[in-house]
Amino acid sequence: MKNRNSFTSCLSPRQIMELDACTQCGECLRNCPVQEVTGNPSISPPEKIRIFREFIRATEGVKARLFGAGDIDRTLLEDFTKAVYECTTCGACGQDCSVGIFTQRLWPMLRNEMVRRGLGPLGAQANMPEAVRNTGNPYSRAAAERFAPWRPDIRIAARSDIAYYAGCTGAYEAQPMARGDVLVLDAIGEPFTMLSAEEEVCCGFPLFITGQHDMLGDLVRRLVCAYQGKGIKTLLCSCPCCVNFMTRDWRPFYGGPLPFRVRHITQFVADALGRGRIAVKKELKERVIYHDPCYLSRGVGIIEEPRIVLRSIPGIELLEFSRHGMNSRCCGAGGAARKVFHENAVAIGRLTIDEAVDKKADKLILGCPACYAKVNEAMQGNEKQIRIVDIMELFAAALR
C-alpha cells in the first residue's frame, strides 16, 4: 500500500475528533505501565497521537489537498508501528486523559490501520490468524487438549439457559482458573452447557487487539450461532478480554444484537451469593490482595462483584493496591504486547508482585488468564515472591 493513501479509513469520526482533541499535556504518562518500565516518551500516547496526526496531515491536510499527498518516511511509519504495538492497551492513559480520549479502543484501531498498510502486526502476533484458522485458538494447540487436562468430572448439560465459555488463554495457559470456574458453577447447581472443544473457538479478541480484523465476522457468527443452537439466554465467561470483546464488539461483527446476554462469572457468583444459592462455610484466615484486570474494570465496569465474592469467604482480609478499580495498573500482559515485548511485560508484572508483597498480602488474587500466565512468569527469578491464585480457584477451594 502506498504511504500516500488515507490514514483515516479505519477510524470512526469520534476517533478522528479524539486525535484532534489531544492537548499533548502528558498527564497520560503518569500511569502508563509501558512508561513505568521503559521511561521512553517517544512511544508515549501523546507522541503516538502527534505522529498519527502528522500522517493524516501529510495525506489529507490542506497542503496535501492542494499540491498532492507527500510520501511518508518508511522509518517513521515503522517506528510508529512499533510504538503502537508496544502498548498494552490497558486504557490507563484514557482514564487520566484531560480531554477524555477512549484510548482502550483508539489504539486497536490505529493498529488496524498499520495492518492494512502491511506494517503490523509484529513478530508472533502475525501467526495468530493462521493458528486460529487451523486450530481454533491463537496458541496452535489441539482441540483435544482444550478441556481434557483441567475439566473435572461434572455434569455439563447438552442444552441450558446458561453456557460457560472457557476461552483459549484460560483453557490452555491458565487451567486452574478455568477449572475453578466450572467447579464453582457446579457448586451453584444451576445447569449449564458448554460447546464441544472443537466448537469453542477463539472469541476473536487477540485478532481484534492486534488489528487483524479479517476473520472476526466469521469467528463471531460461528460462536453466536453455536450458542444459539444450545438455546442459551446467558453466556458466562471469566476472561476479561473475552467478556470485554463479547460485550462491546461482538454485536458489530455479528451484524446485530446478540440473541443472549453476556455476563462475567463474578456477576453470576455474586448474584448466587445474594440469592443464597451458595454459601462459603470454610474459613480462610488470609490476607489477600485483588488485582483488577484492565478490561474488566476500565473496560466494562466490573469492580464490586469480585470483591463481593472475595468478602463472602469467612476470615479473608481483602487488601487493595494503591491503584485499583478504574485506576488499576496493567499486569503487563495486555494488548498481545507480551508476545513481542516480553521484557516489558515481565517488568510490569513485577511491579504488581512487588506491591502485593510490600502490602504483606499472603496471596495475590488475579481474575484474568492473561494476567495469570504472565504474572506467574514474572514471578520466576523475582526477588519478592507471593502465591498467585485466580479468584475462582480460591473460591472453589473455599467451597470444598
Add this chain to the structure above:
Amino acid sequence: MGILLAGGFYFAVLVFLGGGVSRFLILWKTYGLDKAVPVRGAKSSPGTQAKTICKALGDTFFFARLIRTNDVLWPGEWIFHVSFVLVVLRHARFFLAPVPGCIAFLQPAGIIAGYVLPFALIYILVVKLIIEKRYFSTYNFFLLSLIFSASLTGILMRTLLKTDSAAAKVFILGLLGFRLQAAPGGGLFAAHFMLVLALVLYLPSHLFTAPFTLLEARAREEELKRIIHEE
C-alpha cells in the same frame, strides 16, 4: 510593512479556514462507514443525560478531569486559559465597529487578564520543567513560547512603548473590509501582530474538539454502568 502584515493576515486566515474545511472533509468521509464501533451501555434517562451534560460543562470550563490527575498544574492551566479567552475577547474591539456592550464591559477584566497571562504561563513552565520534570511536548513548548512572546509585546505596547490603538483598529478594520490602511508605526505592533498570526497558524485543534470528547467521555462513563450490568 503594512502590505507584509496584510499578506500574512490573509495567508493565516486562509490556512486556518482551509484546515477547518480539511478536517470537516475527513469527518464527512468517515461518517457512517462500516467500522468496528464498540457497543456502549444503554442510553441513560433524560435526567441523567442532563447531569452528564452538566459534568461535561464542568470538565470544559473548569478542567475537572485535570484536577483529578494533577491538582498542582491545574491552577496554572485554568488561569492561563481563562486569561487567554478574556484577552481574545478584549481584542474583539479591534475587529468590531461599533463595539458591542458586552465587549466593552469585559475591557477591564481583559486588561487584568493581559497581565496575569504571562505569569500563568511561567507557572505552567515551572511546574512542568522544574517541579515535575516530566514529558513536555515540543509543540506545547513552542506554543507557550509564542503566546508568552505575544503577551509580552502586548504588555509593552500598553505600558512602555505605547502604540496608537486607534490606528491599529483602522488597520485591522481595513484588512477585514479589503481596504488596506497604514499599519501603526513602530516595530512592536508588527512583532505583536506577526506573533498572533503565527498563533492562528498553529492554533491547537483541541480548542474546537475537546468539548465534544469531554461530553463523550462523560456519556461513556455513565453508559459503562449499564454495559454489562442489569438495568
